[in-house]
Amino acid sequence: MTAAENGRPFTVEPWCVREPALHLEAMGQTESVFALSNGHIGMRGNLDEGEPHAIPGTYLNSLYERRPLPYAEGGYGYPESGQTIINVTNGKLIRLLVDDEPFDLRYGQLRRHERVLDLQAGTLTREVEWVSPADRAIRVRSTRLVSLTQRAIAAICYEVEVLDGPTTLVVQSELVANEQLPQRANGDPRVEAALAEPLVAEQHRSEEAGATLVHQTRQSGLRLAAAMDHEVYGPGSTKMSSEATEDIGRTTVIARIVPGETLRIVKYLSYGWSSRRSLPAVHDQVRAALAAARFTGWEGLLAEQRQYLDDFWITADVEIDGDAELQQAIRLATFHVLQAGARAERRAIGAKGLTGDGYDGHTFWDTETFALPVLSHLAPDAAADALRWRRSILPQAMERAEQLGLAGAAFPWRTIRGHECSGYWPAGTAAFHINADIADAVRRHVAATGDIEFEREVGLELLVQTARLWRSLGHHDAAGEFRIDGVTGPDEYSAIVDNNVYTNLMAQLNLRHAAEVAAKHPRPAARLGVNAEEMASWRDAASSMRIPFDEVLGVHPQAEGFTDHQMWDFEGTPASKYPLLLHYPYFDLYRKQVIKQADLVLAMQLQPDAFTPEQMARNFAYYEAITVRDSSLSAATQAVVAAWTGHLDLAFDYFAEAALVDLGDLAGNTDHGMHIASMAGTWTAVASGFGGMRTDRDGISFAPRLPSALSRISFGLKYQGRSLRVTITPDEVEYRLVSGPPMRLRHHGEPLALADAPVVRDMPAVPMPEPVEQPHGRSPRRRHPG
Amino acid sequence: MTAAENGRPFTVEPWCVREPALHLEAMGQTESVFALSNGHIGMRGNLDEGEPHAIPGTYLNSLYERRPLPYAEGGYGYPESGQTIINVTNGKLIRLLVDDEPFDLRYGQLRRHERVLDLQAGTLTREVEWVSPADRAIRVRSTRLVSLTQRAIAAICYEVEVLDGPTTLVVQSELVANEQLPQRANGDPRVEAALAEPLVAEQHRSEEAGATLVHQTRQSGLRLAAAMDHEVYGPGSTKMSSEATEDIGRTTVIARIVPGETLRIVKYLSYGWSSRRSLPAVHDQVRAALAAARFTGWEGLLAEQRQYLDDFWITADVEIDGDAELQQAIRLATFHVLQAGARAERRAIGAKGLTGDGYDGHTFWDTETFALPVLSHLAPDAAADALRWRRSILPQAMERAEQLGLAGAAFPWRTIRGHECSGYWPAGTAAFHINADIADAVRRHVAATGDIEFEREVGLELLVQTARLWRSLGHHDAAGEFRIDGVTGPDEYSAIVDNNVYTNLMAQLNLRHAAEVAAKHPRPAARLGVNAEEMASWRDAASSMRIPFDEVLGVHPQAEGFTDHQMWDFEGTPASKYPLLLHYPYFDLYRKQVIKQADLVLAMQLQPDAFTPEQMARNFAYYEAITVRDSSLSAATQAVVAAWTGHLDLAFDYFAEAALVDLGDLAGNTDHGMHIASMAGTWTAVASGFGGMRTDRDGISFAPRLPSALSRISFGLKYQGRSLRVTITPDEVEYRLVSGPPMRLRHHGEPLALADAPVVRDMPAVPMPEPVEQPHGRSPRRRHPG
Secondary structure, eight states: OOTTTTTSSSOOOSSEEEEOSOOGGGHHHHHHHTOEEOSSEEEOOOOTTOOSOSSOOEEETTOEEEEEOOBSSOOTTOOSEEEEEOOOOBOOOEEEEETTEEOOTTSSEEEEEEEEEETTTTEEEEEEEEEOTTOOEEEEEEEEEEOSSSTTEEEEEEEEEESSSOEEEEEEEEEESSOOOOOOTTOOHHHHHHHHSOEEEEEEEEETTEEEEEEEETTTOOEEEEEEEEEEEOOTTOEEEEEEOSSEEEEEEEEEEOTTOEEEEEEEEEEEEESSSOHHHHHHHHHHHHHHHHHHHHHHHHHHHHHHHHHHHHHHOOEEETOHHHHHHHHHHHHHHHHHHTTOOSSOOOTTTTSOOGGGGOBOTHIIIIIHHHHHHHOHHHHHHHHHHHHHTHHHHHHHHHHTTOSSOOOOSSBSSSSOOOSOGGGTTTOTHHHHHHHHHHHHHHHHHOOHHHIIIIIHHHHHHHHHHHHHHOEEOTTSOEEOOSBOOSOTTSOSBSSOHHHHHHHHHHHHHHHHHHHHSHHHHHHTTOOHHHHHHHHHHHHTBOOOOBTTTTBOOSSTTGGGSEEOOSTTOOGGGOSGGGTSOHHHHHTEEOBSSOSHHHHHHHOGGGSOHHHHHHHHHHHHTTBOOOSTTSHHHHHHHHHHTTOHHHHHHHHHHHHTTTTTTTTSOGGGOOOHHHHHHHHHIIIIIISOOEEETTEEEEOOOOOTTOSEEEEEEEETTEEEEEEEOSSEEEEEEEESSOEEEEETTEEEEESSSOEEEEOOOOOOOOOOOOSTTOOOOOOSOO | OOTTTTTSSSOOOSSEEEEOSOOGGGHHHHHHHTOEEOSSEEEOOOOTTOOSOSSOOEEETTOEEEEEOOBSSOOTTOOSEEEEEOOOOBOOOEEEEETTEEOOTTSSEEEEEEEEEETTTTEEEEEEEEEOTTOOEEEEEEEEEEOSSSTTEEEEEEEEEESSSOEEEEEEEEEESSOOOOOOTTOOHHHHHHHHSOEEEEEEEEETTEEEEEEEETTTOOEEEEEEEEEEEOOTTOEEEEEEOSSEEEEEEEEEEOTTOEEEEEEEEEEEEESSSOHHHHHHHHHHHHHHHHHHHHHHHHHHHHHHHHHHHHHHOOEEETOHHHHHHHHHHHHHHHHHHTTOOSSOOOTTTTSOOGGGGOBOTHIIIIIHHHHHHHOHHHHHHHHHHHHHTHHHHHHHHHHTTOSSOOOOSSBSSSSOOOSOGGGTTTOTHHHHHHHHHHHHHHHHHOOHHHIIIIIHHHHHHHHHHHHHHOEEOTTSOEEOOSBOOSOTTSOSBSSOHHHHHHHHHHHHHHHHHHHHSHHHHHHTTOOHHHHHHHHHHHHTBOOOOBTTTTBOOSSTTGGGSEEOOSTTOOGGGOSGGGTSOHHHHHTEEOBSSOSHHHHHHHOGGGSOHHHHHHHHHHHHTTBOOOSTTSHHHHHHHHHHTTOHHHHHHHHHHHHTTTTTTTTSOGGGOOOHHHHHHHHHIIIIIISOOEEETTEEEEOOOOOTTOSEEEEEEEETTEEEEEEEOSSEEEEEEEESSOEEEEETTEEEEESSSOEEEEOOOOOOOOOOOOSTTOOOOOOSOO
16 A cells, blocks of 8 residues: 555555655654654654654653642642653754755655655664755755663764755754753643753863763752764765754864765764762763774674664564555554664653654653553563663652552652652542552563562562552441542543452452462562561452442443443534543533543453453443543553454454554644654454463463454463464464473463473364444444454 | 530630630631632742741632543543642741741740631631740731631731740741642642642732732633731831742831831732733732722721621520520621632632632532532622532533533533533532532521522523433433432432432422523523423423332332442441541441431432321431431431421431531541531521421422530521511520511411511420431430430
């Protein structure tokens, strides 16, 4: 399919995302889709010359600025200041003058413009043919990478040819701090002011081939260094010089080029930041990284990048036969999940990774509930590091719990560096489920990796402190049931409810698992003050946990009383009124039966054993009819449970929606960054939904199903030191051990032993379930042929 | 009791509030207690010379400025701008120079300083003897009034004597706009900026004996004129001249006075404002009012004021034998309720009246639920006018309802001019009960006055539009019950709950009464679009209204599920942690059993017939144990229901707490204005609590009871064109018709006919109820002797 045919800027190809012509109107989207990151450095796909742009962005993981959080009416425990990711020193900038005319696509004639994100090479390549207003034709080819192997490094190879006569080229390769950003719509002027020029210059230096700028953030006091170095290949007369001022480092290359010649510049970039290290230390750190990168060289960086990705794709690749668009989409999704976490190294993985400024660069429960289950199976070290980051912010979380009058740890609903940054507590502080989500990510990670040392050294403390939170947050009622009142579950169209089933089930598992793991590691548990009485109190609360059930309807209410609420008037709500939160007040959404995103259905995905098959079917049908998917966190979960309840074609539609959220800009906000949770959910829809994969203390099991639209799905995963591949066709499924020792698994309940030889099993027949319905106008786009 | 003995700045006297010596540390409190107002103009009890002060304040009813309402995270339907009462042109200022030394109490020697608020004269008088740093002794006597008979007028008589030798006196009598105000603690700098100099000068003029300043508010564009005129009585050589600049009008009087002589200046002040009238119109309006006041003269104004109050006190006076402090307190309370409403004339009655800047000068449900039931019986025209104001803001309330997706009218939780100004919707927009409170004030006013024309012309539309709101806000569940979900009742330590009993009972009455009144006035009802079907739907919703009841505990839960919630840890909460909202997060308060202010107990006060005597007793005991009274809206209500359930001594304690809230500064915030609702509740505690007064369609009834601490209570009220007085002694009660035609009433259920001759009945014996308990440390101060 060509770009024009699907109405998107991109063509459909298996291993790359190609924009064959410049789409100025989709610039924000392409900047996000083409963003490169290694989890430490993130660079949006801005044009080399900086303009035109939608949102210029270069980010360093966890480098943030403080900003005021204003309230019309304040309250105890409201956070006073927030944290916002900032656009750091821009090293992507390479400006070009062509016989004194600036190379700017908005002027002159653009003969050709192509950008390609290569998912195997890990590079963004651009090719341009342009005729200047003064009729000079040139060809520019640039290749950009953010190194997955050298964490502090990015590099750009920039080549210019002239096409129709000798031309003087001036290339200005820059570092620019405090770039002017587009005004945000409805921005609070105080916040705008706080973030207008966040970087205070500390030092600027230049050498012949490069420069270094050191800054500190104005309020948060974080020190940041950015350095660049260049290699230039051009005619003998080519000249290079560099200069630096407080906010600008500039290397200028001047060359007189004739047709057939190429001016080639390799730009090496290095970034570092610290909240503690001295100016000389941070300065030297980036210069050293730069020296190492130059030692590796451009070709060396390219080769390392490809090798890293080859190793990744051996396990991570998902093959989809029967839908080329989704084949591309799932590879892009997997690539962006990797980019978000690969080298985050004990820092947060944000909701947008490092691809944009959406949600202020904050990390939410998305990380543990959506991204980590994928990373634990595809890049387990990255998952472990993300959880180590959570452990590193335990002091802030324990302080927050104390402030709230609770025991243990209360992790922030949204944060960069560990402090609560949510300015609306009913959908922030009250969403305590994030604590159980973190505990569950620990449990799943250990199940996926078998890493008992991690469990003891990192996991145990997270489990203990979250269990303590739940024990203090809930209480036993007169009938002896353990209740958790006044909290908010995943669905943000409800808030401050009693006994949210998702929260209570996740808290139950958290309490149980903490007791189990503490019993398994008695000495470190004792060091955390855990004794037999405390463990007993966790087990007791877990076993008394109240899980409301509506006997009349035969379904679980999302929370106490939910099914007594008025139905939302779906028929009376036109398409233009979605997302509802922009058109209806919270009070109205909260008190009616309308669901933004999977909540009870997510509980079924994460804890299937808490539901009978009949309950799962009835619950799915009930909630399907009132879920409007105003959040991108919903479709992948609905895909999984639809697949489990036999609605395979519907599951496929939801899978497609999750996979295409950014390629198709389905939420209309891809310009502010990629939806990492939805990207991750895409993989989960395949492995957990169609693959029926579950891991628990009994090992790993699969229950594959194939939607009618596809002829084959193949996916891989790491499991306790092995690499495993599952290939599903309409009639049979093949399990293959790509590497690692023999293992056992279950196929639709049947135990199997798997060693060097693949094992093939027949696919069971899928009984046809009763059809389910979505709210008026909110069905997913029908993609399956049926 | 002297001022020193009770630890307060005031002595205890029956008809006045006297501060016998200056209490600088209590300046904020005395400024509020000594505030004079007629409901149109309000003047805090600032010293004539302006300084020292706590909070300078001159207010005009509904003259407000717009200010931004900031949100850390915004939402649909959040109000973007608020309204704040502003300190208008200060006409109270009279500065004095004594031989070139400014008269300032902080310098020189203060021999005597006394201020007296005279509740029969309606004046604030001050007498000072002061020796200047240069040893000049003077005596200053000033008397200030805000006229209850001439709405636009205030006046001051200012007299200076010299005590020990000829002295040159310079008196500067001023109008000052944009006075500098003390910085508010934790003020938002944007809000401070918006309110710093709210008045933009339009015109300034001076004449020999006075001046006029015209301004407009900067954002809200309201035009304000203030004018002054003077009469001067002094030695022949006395000179007077006046000048004006944009923000200052100044009349200067110079006199050489010898001992035995007095310099006497009468200052007449006139205020007017309009959102529509032209500059000349507003200017001429204040000059005309001033001319009328001068025509009346100072003595005339004093005489009118006393006559007005004499007429008022004939009915309104409450006599309390046995507690001199409460005798004084209830008269002060009644006086301030009168001042808040007397001449408001179709403008709002704020929570603080016009006595301070607390709550931004906003009007809440306090008006209808606490103040109007009193005014309907003591100053019925003022009550009618307040409800006419509500009708005048129906367009804004209907617009708000539409914005919220509701029918009818959604009155603002807090406002000055009718627009919602609440920046925290869970305790703002969600508190829909205000609409039923307004409807109930209509019902009570008509019951008190018998004013059927008011019912038809004003009440009907309020009843219809609020009934429509309820019909659209609630819904029938599958079992046929009418539910109102996701709202907030009076208790602000709960929010966003289902089926709050108070709300549902009040909505039920609103729906029923609207149907009744519409049936009674069919033609005007038809003009409002009411038809038989709609009336039937109101009656149906009312009769199906869900009122939850906890069968196990035998009490009404405040809202669905309330009694299942965890008990607040009262024993673990030290006194220093009250009020709780300053020390605990909302989420914690909301999900536990802890009550800020009467909610279910208020429902019992307002709708006693909805509860059996046993339910009332059990409910009162249950809620008494969890109510912490962090709101001043609670004690009076608890007094009423304590009296009804036989806890007469406890009722007396609560009555005392309500009565003394400002004289004793019990809430620590009297400096920001008087607690008008608590003042009004004091009267209600007497009439409704001890008097057992109820009015309904069956007429008026009493069920008097006397607490053991008192030997006699006598209170009066207007009822359907009559003035009635009820006198309660330990053994008997006397009903006396002071004026008006014969009537019927009930005494403890017994029908009585009352004409010229008083009727005396025995008091029945009161059975002793089971004692009740308050939360640890939260019992009211024991005042009763027992």
